[in-house]
Amino acid sequence: MIHINRVKKIYPSKNGEVRAVDSVDLEINQGEIFGIIGYSGAGKSTLIRMLNGLEIPTEGSVTVAGYEVSKIKGKKLRQARQEISMIFQHFNLLWSRTVKENISFPLEIAGVKKLDRDKKVDELIKLVGLEGRENAYPSQLSGGQKQRVGIARALASDPKVLLCDEATSALDPQTTDAILDLLVDINKRLGLTIVLITHEMHVIRKICHRVAVMENGKVVESGPVINVFKHPEAEITKRFVQQVIELEETKDTIEHIVAHYTSGSIVMLGFVGENAEQPIITKLIRSFDITVNIIQGKISPTQNGSYGTLYIHLDGEQKDQALQFLQSQEISVEVIKK
């Protein structure tokens, strides 16, 4: 659906040139939710803006939904943009128009008749959950509602691709989750391909199938989200994964617990994929003469499986056998205290 081939974007600057995007190759499949994560200045905005022709690559080619957007101009580009919609961090709504009029706007521009427009707007309002707010103005809406208008307006032209430029960065965590759920719902219902950029690993974890990590204009790592969580390779990816896996307080808790238990072992188990849902602890207790205390744990779902960590304390005669059993399972085992 999307082919990004050897793409570079170089800006001239006083101190030489800025390589905003530097030799990026990516393939994004139809129906996929694809995330691009990076810190500020990594080149994410420049890259996503090349997907709808808002930026033209210095080198390389970009094809989206059959349009070579890196080449086309004028009418052809406007036609492509009907199929490649975008939503923004600050919503970009028309403040003097109501919810209904904002959503209707792209249809008016496209010359759709009033009756058909009204029908389509009603459908979209239902789809994004804005029933009852049709006649409100943007200033009367919450951040989450404004983004719902942004999404409905982006979907008015029945696009094949939705680009999301930090679409939840201006929202609080709860509203962020509601908007992310809406994006997953739309992806499933309409089979829409979604490309999003973000600096929050939570967003990637919650809704993306695959992710690319950007640093200094380059993609330093990419793959299915669950694999990236399982084996982050680049230093920067490890930092992003840490953002969601290890809470700061975990370290303190573990130190406290190690000091608290004078006998027995403390083990950290890492679960990824299907085995995150398997009852390994139950098997452990049933098979060995040991006591198991669960100290702390967290399992988080992703779009392609769950991952999580569980800290346990093991004690008893068969402790060593129990440890061997854990090590033979398809989970990662780190003995924190022997």
Ligand SMILES: Nc1ncnc2c1ncn2[C@@H]1O[C@H](COP(=O)(O)OP(=O)(O)OP(=O)(O)O)[C@@H](O)[C@H]1O
């Ligand atoms: N029009 C421009 N002219 C010159 N330099 C630019 C231009 N646009 C972006 N840059 C530079 O390109 C680099 C990548 O910027 P970009 O905005 O794509 O990064 P980003 O990862 O989206 O970061 P942010 O989230 O802060 O926008 C930065 O060093 C930026 O200063």
